[in-house]
Amino acid sequence: MSAPDGQTLEDALIEPAGAGTGAGIAVTEPSVDTGLTPAVPLPRGDGLDAHVRRTLLQQERAIGVKYAGHNVRTWPYAVIAIGCFAAWISFFPLAIMGILPLWLGCALTSVFVAGGYVVAHEAMHSNLGRPGTPQRFWNELTGQISTIPLILPFSMVKTMHLLHHQHTNHPENDPDAIHAAPNLFMAMVKSWINRQPGAIGTGARWRRHCAELGTPEAKRAVVETMLLQLAAMTFFFAMAWSGYAIEVAMLWWLPRHLGLTYIHAVLSWATHHPHDKTARYENTRVIRHPLGEVLSFGIDYHLIHHLYPHIPFHATGAAYREMKPLLEARGVDCSAH
Protein backbone atom coordinates (compact mmCIF):
# COMPACT_ATOMS: atom_id res chain seq x y z
CA MET A 1 0.00 0.00 0.00
CA SER A 2 1.26 3.47 -0.71
CA ALA A 3 0.08 6.91 0.26
CA PRO A 4 -1.27 9.18 -2.48
CA ASP A 5 1.90 11.22 -2.65
CA GLY A 6 4.13 8.20 -3.11
CA GLN A 7 5.12 7.73 0.52
CA THR A 8 5.02 4.17 1.75
CA LEU A 9 2.34 3.49 4.31
CA GLU A 10 4.92 3.04 7.06
CA ASP A 11 6.45 6.40 6.16
CA ALA A 12 3.05 8.00 6.16
CA LEU A 13 2.35 6.69 9.65
CA ILE A 14 5.60 8.02 11.01
CA GLU A 15 5.57 11.31 9.14
CA PRO A 16 2.32 11.91 7.23
CA ALA A 17 2.37 14.16 4.21
CA GLY A 18 1.80 17.71 5.30
CA ALA A 19 3.11 17.18 8.80
CA GLY A 20 4.68 20.27 10.18
CA THR A 21 2.71 22.59 7.96
CA GLY A 22 0.65 23.65 10.93
CA ALA A 23 -2.30 24.06 8.61
CA GLY A 24 -5.31 25.39 10.42
CA ILE A 25 -3.57 25.64 13.78
CA ALA A 26 -3.66 29.02 15.46
CA VAL A 27 -0.50 29.86 17.33
CA THR A 28 -0.59 30.24 21.07
CA GLU A 29 2.12 31.29 23.42
CA PRO A 30 3.85 28.24 24.89
CA SER A 31 2.64 27.79 28.45
CA VAL A 32 5.98 26.25 29.35
CA ASP A 33 9.35 27.51 28.23
CA THR A 34 10.40 25.10 25.50
CA GLY A 35 13.72 26.75 24.95
CA LEU A 36 12.59 27.64 21.46
CA THR A 37 12.95 31.13 20.12
CA PRO A 38 11.21 31.79 16.83
CA ALA A 39 13.58 33.04 14.14
CA VAL A 40 11.29 36.02 13.74
CA PRO A 41 9.14 36.97 16.73
CA LEU A 42 5.54 36.29 15.84
CA PRO A 43 2.52 38.11 17.18
CA ARG A 44 -0.35 36.01 18.60
CA GLY A 45 -2.65 34.74 15.86
CA ASP A 46 0.05 34.21 13.23
CA GLY A 47 1.34 30.81 12.13
CA LEU A 48 4.61 29.39 13.39
CA ASP A 49 7.45 29.93 10.99
CA ALA A 50 9.06 27.00 9.22
CA HIS A 51 12.14 27.01 11.46
CA VAL A 52 10.10 26.73 14.66
CA ARG A 53 7.93 24.02 13.21
CA ARG A 54 10.95 22.04 12.10
CA THR A 55 12.61 22.38 15.49
CA LEU A 56 9.41 21.35 17.28
CA LEU A 57 9.10 18.33 15.00
CA GLN A 58 12.70 17.29 15.66
CA GLN A 59 12.14 17.47 19.41
CA GLU A 60 8.86 15.59 19.08
CA ARG A 61 10.55 12.86 17.07
CA ALA A 62 13.31 12.47 19.63
CA ILE A 63 10.67 11.81 22.29
CA GLY A 64 8.84 9.51 19.89
CA VAL A 65 11.95 7.42 19.36
CA LYS A 66 12.73 7.36 23.10
CA TYR A 67 9.38 5.69 23.84
CA ALA A 68 9.07 3.61 20.65
CA GLY A 69 8.26 -0.07 20.96
CA HIS A 70 11.82 -1.17 20.33
CA ASN A 71 13.08 1.04 23.18
CA VAL A 72 10.58 0.10 25.88
CA ARG A 73 9.57 -3.25 27.36
CA THR A 74 6.81 -4.88 25.31
CA TRP A 75 7.15 -8.61 26.01
CA PRO A 76 4.38 -8.50 28.65
CA TYR A 77 1.87 -7.87 25.84
CA ALA A 78 2.66 -11.27 24.31
CA VAL A 79 2.56 -12.98 27.72
CA ILE A 80 -0.81 -11.41 28.55
CA ALA A 81 -2.22 -12.28 25.12
CA ILE A 82 -1.18 -15.93 25.31
CA GLY A 83 -2.35 -16.24 28.92
CA CYS A 84 -5.75 -14.70 28.24
CA PHE A 85 -6.25 -16.77 25.10
CA ALA A 86 -5.44 -19.99 26.96
CA ALA A 87 -7.75 -18.96 29.82
CA TRP A 88 -10.58 -18.22 27.38
CA ILE A 89 -10.23 -21.62 25.69
CA SER A 90 -10.31 -23.27 29.11
CA PHE A 91 -13.54 -21.44 30.00
CA PHE A 92 -15.58 -23.68 27.68
CA PRO A 93 -14.82 -27.03 29.37
CA LEU A 94 -14.80 -25.37 32.80
CA ALA A 95 -18.27 -23.90 32.21
CA ILE A 96 -19.62 -27.12 30.73
CA MET A 97 -18.37 -29.02 33.78
CA GLY A 98 -20.03 -26.45 36.02
CA ILE A 99 -16.75 -25.28 37.56
CA LEU A 100 -16.84 -21.77 36.11
CA PRO A 101 -20.01 -19.69 36.62
CA LEU A 102 -21.22 -18.41 33.27
CA TRP A 103 -21.62 -14.82 34.51
CA LEU A 104 -17.96 -14.78 35.57
CA GLY A 105 -16.84 -16.33 32.30
CA CYS A 106 -18.88 -13.76 30.40
CA ALA A 107 -17.41 -10.84 32.34
CA LEU A 108 -13.82 -12.05 31.98
CA THR A 109 -14.23 -12.85 28.28
CA SER A 110 -15.66 -9.39 27.65
CA VAL A 111 -12.50 -7.92 29.15
CA PHE A 112 -10.38 -10.30 27.08
CA VAL A 113 -12.19 -9.25 23.89
CA ALA A 114 -11.66 -5.53 24.48
CA GLY A 115 -8.17 -5.98 25.90
CA GLY A 116 -7.32 -8.38 23.10
CA TYR A 117 -7.98 -5.65 20.59
CA VAL A 118 -5.68 -3.30 22.49
CA VAL A 119 -2.90 -5.89 22.54
CA ALA A 120 -3.46 -6.77 18.88
CA HIS A 121 -3.33 -3.06 18.14
CA GLU A 122 0.28 -2.98 19.30
CA ALA A 123 1.02 -5.89 16.98
CA MET A 124 -0.66 -4.03 14.11
CA HIS A 125 2.00 -1.34 14.47
CA SER A 126 4.76 -3.95 14.88
CA ASN A 127 5.45 -2.59 18.35
CA LEU A 128 6.11 -6.07 19.77
CA GLY A 129 8.66 -7.02 17.13
CA ARG A 130 9.62 -5.27 13.94
CA PRO A 131 10.10 -7.22 10.69
CA GLY A 132 13.40 -9.04 10.57
CA THR A 133 13.89 -9.18 14.33
CA PRO A 134 13.72 -12.31 16.52
CA GLN A 135 10.70 -10.80 18.26
CA ARG A 136 8.69 -10.70 15.04
CA PHE A 137 7.24 -14.17 15.61
CA TRP A 138 5.76 -13.07 18.93
CA ASN A 139 4.38 -9.91 17.38
CA GLU A 140 2.51 -11.91 14.75
CA LEU A 141 1.40 -14.65 17.16
CA THR A 142 0.07 -12.05 19.61
CA GLY A 143 -1.89 -10.33 16.85
CA GLN A 144 -3.28 -13.57 15.43
CA ILE A 145 -4.64 -14.98 18.69
CA SER A 146 -5.86 -11.71 20.19
CA THR A 147 -8.49 -11.01 17.56
CA ILE A 148 -9.98 -14.53 17.37
CA PRO A 149 -12.61 -13.77 20.06
CA LEU A 150 -13.73 -10.88 17.84
CA ILE A 151 -14.15 -13.39 14.96
CA LEU A 152 -11.91 -11.14 12.90
CA PRO A 153 -8.52 -12.16 11.54
CA PHE A 154 -5.48 -10.09 12.45
CA SER A 155 -4.84 -9.41 8.75
CA MET A 156 -8.21 -7.66 8.38
CA VAL A 157 -8.10 -5.55 11.53
CA LYS A 158 -4.51 -4.56 10.73
CA THR A 159 -5.38 -3.55 7.17
CA MET A 160 -8.36 -1.50 8.34
CA HIS A 161 -6.47 0.09 11.20
CA LEU A 162 -3.55 1.21 9.05
CA LEU A 163 -6.09 2.64 6.61
CA HIS A 164 -7.64 4.51 9.54
CA HIS A 165 -4.25 6.06 10.29
CA GLN A 166 -3.74 6.97 6.66
CA HIS A 167 -7.14 8.67 6.25
CA THR A 168 -8.16 9.58 9.80
CA ASN A 169 -11.67 11.08 9.94
CA HIS A 170 -12.12 11.10 6.18
CA PRO A 171 -15.83 10.26 5.81
CA GLU A 172 -15.33 7.87 2.89
CA ASN A 173 -11.78 6.57 3.25
CA ASP A 174 -11.42 6.11 7.01
CA PRO A 175 -12.94 2.74 8.01
CA ASP A 176 -13.54 4.11 11.53
CA ALA A 177 -15.49 7.13 10.29
CA ILE A 178 -18.48 4.79 10.35
CA HIS A 179 -18.50 5.28 14.15
CA ALA A 180 -19.20 9.01 13.97
CA ALA A 181 -22.17 9.91 16.19
CA PRO A 182 -23.40 13.02 18.01
CA ASN A 183 -23.09 11.58 21.53
CA LEU A 184 -22.00 8.51 23.49
CA PHE A 185 -25.44 6.88 23.53
CA MET A 186 -25.80 7.25 19.77
CA ALA A 187 -22.24 5.95 19.36
CA MET A 188 -23.31 2.75 21.13
CA VAL A 189 -26.44 2.53 19.00
CA LYS A 190 -24.33 3.12 15.89
CA SER A 191 -21.97 0.38 17.00
CA TRP A 192 -24.93 -2.03 17.02
CA ILE A 193 -26.25 -0.78 13.66
CA ASN A 194 -22.81 -1.18 12.12
CA ARG A 195 -22.83 -4.84 13.11
CA GLN A 196 -25.86 -5.62 10.94
CA PRO A 197 -25.29 -8.08 8.12
CA GLY A 198 -26.53 -5.92 5.24
CA ALA A 199 -25.16 -3.02 3.24
CA ILE A 200 -25.30 -0.62 6.20
CA GLY A 201 -22.81 -2.66 8.22
CA THR A 202 -19.08 -2.53 8.79
CA GLY A 203 -18.64 -5.77 6.85
CA ALA A 204 -19.88 -4.21 3.61
CA ARG A 205 -17.73 -1.12 4.15
CA TRP A 206 -14.60 -3.17 4.86
CA ARG A 207 -15.17 -5.21 1.70
CA ARG A 208 -15.32 -1.94 -0.24
CA HIS A 209 -12.10 -0.69 1.37
CA CYS A 210 -10.33 -3.96 0.58
CA ALA A 211 -11.56 -3.89 -3.01
CA GLU A 212 -10.33 -0.30 -3.40
CA LEU A 213 -6.95 -1.16 -1.91
CA GLY A 214 -6.65 -4.17 -4.22
CA THR A 215 -3.39 -5.27 -2.63
CA PRO A 216 -2.51 -8.95 -2.05
CA GLU A 217 -2.69 -8.24 1.70
CA ALA A 218 -6.22 -6.84 1.37
CA LYS A 219 -7.37 -9.80 -0.76
CA ARG A 220 -5.86 -12.24 1.72
CA ALA A 221 -7.59 -10.38 4.57
CA VAL A 222 -11.00 -10.88 2.90
CA VAL A 223 -10.41 -14.61 2.42
CA GLU A 224 -9.11 -15.05 5.96
CA THR A 225 -12.14 -13.18 7.32
CA MET A 226 -14.51 -15.53 5.52
CA LEU A 227 -12.62 -18.63 6.65
CA LEU A 228 -12.44 -17.51 10.28
CA GLN A 229 -16.12 -16.60 10.34
CA LEU A 230 -16.97 -19.93 8.72
CA ALA A 231 -14.94 -21.77 11.36
CA ALA A 232 -16.53 -19.74 14.18
CA MET A 233 -20.06 -20.33 12.89
CA THR A 234 -19.37 -24.05 12.53
CA PHE A 235 -18.25 -24.07 16.18
CA PHE A 236 -21.32 -22.05 17.24
CA PHE A 237 -23.77 -24.32 15.42
CA ALA A 238 -22.11 -27.57 16.49
CA MET A 239 -21.97 -26.50 20.14
CA ALA A 240 -25.52 -25.11 20.10
CA TRP A 241 -27.06 -28.27 18.65
CA SER A 242 -25.01 -30.36 21.08
CA GLY A 243 -26.79 -28.67 23.97
CA TYR A 244 -24.30 -25.90 24.79
CA ALA A 245 -25.93 -22.87 23.16
CA ILE A 246 -26.07 -20.91 26.44
CA GLU A 247 -22.39 -21.60 27.13
CA VAL A 248 -21.38 -20.36 23.67
CA ALA A 249 -23.66 -17.35 24.00
CA MET A 250 -22.17 -16.39 27.37
CA LEU A 251 -18.53 -17.17 26.57
CA TRP A 252 -18.29 -15.88 23.03
CA TRP A 253 -21.38 -14.34 21.41
CA LEU A 254 -22.36 -11.88 24.16
CA PRO A 255 -18.78 -10.92 25.20
CA ARG A 256 -17.97 -10.25 21.55
CA HIS A 257 -20.87 -7.80 21.29
CA LEU A 258 -20.04 -6.15 24.63
CA GLY A 259 -16.38 -5.91 23.64
CA LEU A 260 -17.16 -4.45 20.24
CA THR A 261 -19.43 -1.85 21.82
CA TYR A 262 -16.61 -0.85 24.16
CA ILE A 263 -14.05 -0.76 21.35
CA HIS A 264 -16.27 1.42 19.16
CA ALA A 265 -17.61 3.77 21.85
CA VAL A 266 -14.53 4.16 24.04
CA LEU A 267 -11.51 3.45 21.88
CA SER A 268 -12.78 4.86 18.59
CA TRP A 269 -15.66 7.31 19.02
CA ALA A 270 -14.54 9.22 22.13
CA THR A 271 -11.11 10.03 20.79
CA HIS A 272 -12.09 11.17 17.31
CA HIS A 273 -15.39 12.86 18.09
CA PRO A 274 -16.64 14.94 16.27
CA HIS A 275 -14.81 13.28 13.36
CA ASP A 276 -14.60 16.53 11.40
CA LYS A 277 -10.87 17.31 11.27
CA THR A 278 -8.20 15.49 9.30
CA ALA A 279 -5.01 17.48 10.01
CA ARG A 280 -2.14 15.76 11.84
CA TYR A 281 -2.55 17.59 15.14
CA GLU A 282 -6.33 17.89 14.97
CA ASN A 283 -7.71 14.50 13.88
CA THR A 284 -7.74 13.22 17.46
CA ARG A 285 -7.29 14.82 20.83
CA VAL A 286 -6.09 14.61 24.39
CA ILE A 287 -9.09 13.77 26.56
CA ARG A 288 -9.88 12.79 30.13
CA HIS A 289 -12.10 9.75 29.73
CA PRO A 290 -14.67 9.19 32.50
CA LEU A 291 -13.52 5.57 32.82
CA GLY A 292 -10.02 6.69 33.82
CA GLU A 293 -6.68 5.83 32.26
CA VAL A 294 -6.67 2.15 33.25
CA LEU A 295 -10.23 1.21 32.29
CA SER A 296 -9.95 3.14 29.04
CA PHE A 297 -6.58 1.55 28.20
CA GLY A 298 -4.76 4.90 28.15
CA ILE A 299 -7.03 6.27 25.45
CA ASP A 300 -6.62 9.77 26.94
CA TYR A 301 -3.37 10.16 24.99
CA HIS A 302 -4.65 8.95 21.65
CA LEU A 303 -3.15 12.02 19.99
CA ILE A 304 0.30 10.70 20.84
CA HIS A 305 -0.61 7.38 19.28
CA HIS A 306 -1.62 9.03 16.02
CA LEU A 307 1.48 11.20 15.96
CA TYR A 308 3.81 8.31 16.82
CA PRO A 309 2.07 4.91 16.38
CA HIS A 310 5.24 3.04 17.33
CA ILE A 311 4.85 4.14 20.95
CA PRO A 312 3.02 1.33 22.83
CA PHE A 313 -0.11 2.48 24.65
CA HIS A 314 1.40 2.03 28.13
CA ALA A 315 4.11 4.57 27.24
CA THR A 316 1.89 7.20 25.62
CA GLY A 317 1.24 8.92 28.96
CA ALA A 318 4.94 9.43 29.67
CA ALA A 319 5.59 10.48 26.09
CA TYR A 320 2.73 12.96 26.28
CA ARG A 321 4.04 14.58 29.45
CA GLU A 322 7.40 15.16 27.77
CA MET A 323 5.82 16.27 24.52
CA LYS A 324 3.19 18.53 26.07
CA PRO A 325 5.15 21.83 25.84
CA LEU A 326 5.89 21.12 22.18
CA LEU A 327 2.25 20.35 21.46
CA GLU A 328 1.10 23.47 23.27
CA ALA A 329 3.53 25.49 21.19
CA ARG A 330 1.68 24.21 18.15
CA GLY A 331 -1.64 25.25 19.61
CA VAL A 332 -2.85 21.77 20.55
CA ASP A 333 -5.42 21.80 23.34
CA CYS A 334 -3.66 20.02 26.22
CA SER A 335 -6.01 21.22 28.95
CA ALA A 336 -7.34 17.72 29.75
CA HIS A 337 -4.01 16.52 31.23
Next chain:
Amino acid sequence: MQVALRKFFAIMPFLFGIGFIAPLIAQSMAALHVAPPWGLSHVSFGLLIGAPWGLYATWRGRWL
Protein backbone atom coordinates in the same frame (compact mmCIF):
# COMPACT_ATOMS: atom_id res chain seq x y z
CA MET B 1 -14.07 -21.03 -3.86
CA GLN B 2 -14.34 -17.37 -2.89
CA VAL B 3 -17.52 -16.90 -4.95
CA ALA B 4 -19.08 -19.97 -3.34
CA LEU B 5 -18.16 -18.65 0.10
CA ARG B 6 -19.69 -15.26 -0.71
CA LYS B 7 -22.97 -16.90 -1.72
CA PHE B 8 -22.88 -18.99 1.42
CA PHE B 9 -22.33 -15.89 3.57
CA ALA B 10 -25.25 -14.14 1.88
CA ILE B 11 -27.59 -16.57 3.66
CA MET B 12 -25.55 -16.67 6.88
CA PRO B 13 -28.18 -14.77 8.94
CA PHE B 14 -30.75 -17.46 8.05
CA LEU B 15 -28.27 -20.19 8.98
CA PHE B 16 -27.46 -18.33 12.20
CA GLY B 17 -31.17 -18.23 13.02
CA ILE B 18 -31.48 -21.99 12.60
CA GLY B 19 -28.03 -22.99 13.78
CA PHE B 20 -27.65 -20.82 16.87
CA ILE B 21 -30.68 -18.71 17.77
CA ALA B 22 -33.13 -21.62 17.63
CA PRO B 23 -31.23 -23.91 20.02
CA LEU B 24 -30.36 -20.90 22.21
CA ILE B 25 -34.05 -20.07 22.60
CA ALA B 26 -34.90 -23.71 23.24
CA GLN B 27 -32.20 -24.24 25.85
CA SER B 28 -32.87 -20.88 27.54
CA MET B 29 -36.57 -21.74 27.89
CA ALA B 30 -35.70 -25.15 29.27
CA ALA B 31 -33.23 -23.62 31.76
CA LEU B 32 -35.83 -21.10 32.88
CA HIS B 33 -38.56 -23.77 33.03
CA VAL B 34 -40.71 -21.90 30.52
CA ALA B 35 -43.12 -24.15 28.65
CA PRO B 36 -43.51 -23.47 24.91
CA PRO B 37 -47.04 -22.61 23.71
CA TRP B 38 -49.37 -24.81 21.62
CA GLY B 39 -47.83 -28.00 22.96
CA LEU B 40 -44.65 -27.47 20.93
CA SER B 41 -41.32 -28.84 21.99
CA HIS B 42 -38.59 -26.40 23.02
CA VAL B 43 -36.63 -27.05 19.82
CA SER B 44 -39.71 -26.61 17.62
CA PHE B 45 -40.52 -23.31 19.27
CA GLY B 46 -36.90 -22.21 18.93
CA LEU B 47 -36.99 -22.99 15.23
CA LEU B 48 -40.32 -21.22 14.88
CA ILE B 49 -38.66 -18.02 16.13
CA GLY B 50 -35.08 -18.47 14.90
CA ALA B 51 -35.75 -19.47 11.30
CA PRO B 52 -38.11 -16.60 10.37
CA TRP B 53 -35.94 -14.13 12.27
CA GLY B 54 -32.87 -15.27 10.36
CA LEU B 55 -34.82 -15.13 7.12
CA TYR B 56 -35.89 -11.56 7.94
CA ALA B 57 -32.26 -10.59 8.66
CA THR B 58 -31.16 -12.15 5.37
CA TRP B 59 -33.88 -10.30 3.48
CA ARG B 60 -33.61 -6.90 5.21
CA GLY B 61 -29.91 -6.91 6.05
CA ARG B 62 -30.60 -6.14 9.72
CA TRP B 63 -31.82 -8.10 12.71
CA LEU B 64 -34.34 -5.52 13.93
